[in-house]
Amino acid sequence: MVSLTNSPIDLQAVLAAAQTPRAGAVVLFLGTVREHTGDRRTASLDYECYAQMAQAKMSELEAEARRRWPILECHLVHRVGHLELGDVSVAVAVSTPHRKQAFEAAKWLIDTLKQIVPIWKKENWADGASEWVHPGVAPRVGR
Amino acid sequence: MKVNVKLFALARQLAETGELALDLPEHATAGDVRAALIARVPSLAPLGPHLFISVDGELAANGSPVRPDSELACFPPVSGG
Numbered sequence: 001m002v003s004l005t006n007s008p009i010d011l012q013a014v015l016a017a018a019q020t021p022r023a024g025a026v027v028l029f030l031g032t033v034r035e036h037t038g039d040r041r042t043a044s045l046d047y048e049c050y051a052q053m054a055q056a057k058m059s060e061l062e063a064e065a066r067r068r069w070p071i072l073e074c075h076l077v078h079r080v081g082h083l084e085l086g087d088v089s090v091a092v093a094v095s096t097p098h099r100k101q102a103f104e105a106a107k108w109l110i111d112t113l114k115q116i117v118p119i120w121k122k123e124n125w126a127d128g129a130s131e132w133v134h135p136g137v138a139p140r141v142g143r
Numbered sequence: 144m145k146v147n148v149k150l151f152a153l154a155r156q157l158a159e160t161g162e163l164a165l166d167l168p169e170h171a172t173a174g175d176v177r178a179a180l181i182a183r184v185p186s187l188a189p190l191g192p193h194l195f196i197s198v199d200g201e202l203a204a205n206g207s208p209v210r211p212d213s214e215l216a217c218f219p220p221v222s223g224g
Contacts, residue, residue, distance in 0.1 A: 119223025
């Protein structure tokens with residue numbers, strides 16, 4: 001199950017949804033807002049998404065993960081809007097019969113989400129500057 | 144044909160709008176959409192190769208055809224997670 005939200009992610013609910021007696025392992029990954037990146041300090045982040053396509057791509061990710069691993073429960077939640085330091089931006093919870101698959105699937109899900117889901121983050125630096133993060137685009141381009 | 148293109152992130156910031164209406168030839172492609180956007184908003188030009196076009200929720204190659212009812216979006220590389 002996949003979803004986008006403008007509110008703080010309900011971690012207890014995500015975890016509860018992932019647990020099942022059929023599973024021997026539940027892996028929960030959280031992406032959190034980190035204060036330091038290189039030599040710069042983050043004050044806050046803003047996330048924006050192309051909602052329809054993001055939802056569709058996240059669903060495709062779950063479907064592909066279920067093809068690759070014997071996943072029992074799979075829950076992806078990405079938060080958008082304004083986030084403060086330490087806030088959870090994304091939660092990935094998977095449960096499988098054995099732990100090897102749960103770890104592998106969770107890693108694949110977050111790694112691939114970061115490559116293909118149309119969500120963008122803007123850094124609001126502590127020095128007052130703000131810039132969109134676009135991997136591969138030189139820092140000063142367009143800003 | 145008239146099409147609407149949704150813009151996101153830095154593309155939206157540079158265009159100063161989340162949606163632009165464009166007038167394209169009848170048999171336009173995704174590449175034509177990008178070119179038309181850059182012509183309309185020259186400040187998008189430096190993003191050039193990093194400006195992706197999606198058609199109906201899928202990233203489109205330059206030659207992909209665009210129809211009047213296509214849902215179009217334009218955005219730089221993603222950074223979710």
